[in-house]
Amino acid sequence: MPTNPSRLAYFPGCAMKDQARPDELGTLQALALLGYEVEEIPRWNCCGTVYSLAQDDLMRHVGPVRNLVRVQGMGEKRVLTLCAMCYGTLTRSARFVEEPERLERINAFMDTEDDFRGGIEVVHLLTLLRDEVGYEKLASQVKRSLDGLKVATYYGCVLLRPREFAVDDPERPEVMERVVEALGGTPTVFPERMECCGAYLTVGRSDVVEDRAGRILRSARGNGADLVVTTCPLCQFNLDKRRPAGAPSLPVLYLGQILAWAMGVDEPAVAALLTDEPATGKPVPSGV
């Protein structure tokens, strides 16, 4: 069944619907401007956020697979996530059940759902922009150039690890830098861009996360960045809200927010950072 290529099944994940709502709003508007009909999958459930590495822990895959069943029910072949954690969890489960025996057991357990037949691809905002939209088309859609704004591109870990489903070369990724370039910004490549932010230690050991966040922000600042972008609402929360006293105050945004701003969407988080110079109309960072 040929599916409408512009229709895009979307798995938001809990963060995008709770503390990261501002990230979602502009990103979805930008995707609409890029020609996508984004459709939230019905009755989705939490992806589980951290996947089990045990080979026989089938239970932890029930949640992610149930979401894939919903995508299948929409008649779609791919599902978009905006969050690095969701991307990792859904992708891992999609691969996990490629083994027929596991799939059979999970299907037998989920007796209130249609059987999952496999074959759903999980895409992340970054892979969508690179592999479907393309950097050139992206650049051609820019209404307001970031005009050389120095953007530190922070990957964190789950986008690039494990290697089997990294969104890019796990040692030398470039997808986020290329996106920033397409939007007219100057990517700031900094050594800590692939360091873990501390992830869920933010719940019980925020001291560890503060330490990580401080190192990452200092490195970004030290390399001349005006702001940091992430493609994970958790990284964003950790870098921003767990920022230790004395760490550089540079803003931490979600990539979709600068994408939206560049495409002309009203994006208050970016607008707040930039003061248009009346003479040139150029965005310049304010108060960073």
Add this chain to the structure above:
Amino acid sequence: MNEITVFIMGKGYRVPAGLTIMKAMEYAGYLLNRGCGCRGGYCGACATVYRLPGDYKLYADLACQTPVQDGMYIAQLPFTPAERPAYALENLTPDGATLLALFPELARCVACNTCTKACPQKLEVMDAVQSSLRGDIRQVAEFTFDCVSCGLCTMRCPAEISHHHVWQLSRRLNGAYLTPRAEHVKTRVEEIAAGKFKGELDKLVTMTKDELVAAYKARQIEA
């Protein structure tokens, strides 16, 4: 009389077909001091699990609402242990962080849907847990409006969530913070306090019986 056999707590009894589980237990001689309340499907006291011969499924339902079937194995759950932490509504905010702080086990949900299958009210219990996780309090309140706090979902949940207490808190938060205030009620209460109806009320209170009857008969009613 059409009789069938049911097994109550493992012992077989002949009972008339067509009785509810609750009545069948009483017919068999049980005196229900616990696990029985309204007898009308509202109070949630009569949570019961059962199996049917030749069927691997464990069913859950309300004893006062469920007819017996031949060969049924029945066990009642008069009480579901489930902790409800103390909270003061006025100190809480209606968001996901509040729910997670009081019920951190919510985050253990594995989306197995066992709770939904157990619910005698046919609520979307898993979806309500998922809405809790994303802080959509209003949605939780709407999903669980008909919860009778029977605790059957709670007994079946592998994540050991105390669902009905989360639902109750969510409905309270929804009522206190997310539902529009009824401004006209507030205005009317103020009017009453300011004595707007005092004259009329005083007049009624001081009327003789004959005057009251006459006033009653002369009242305006719908045609």
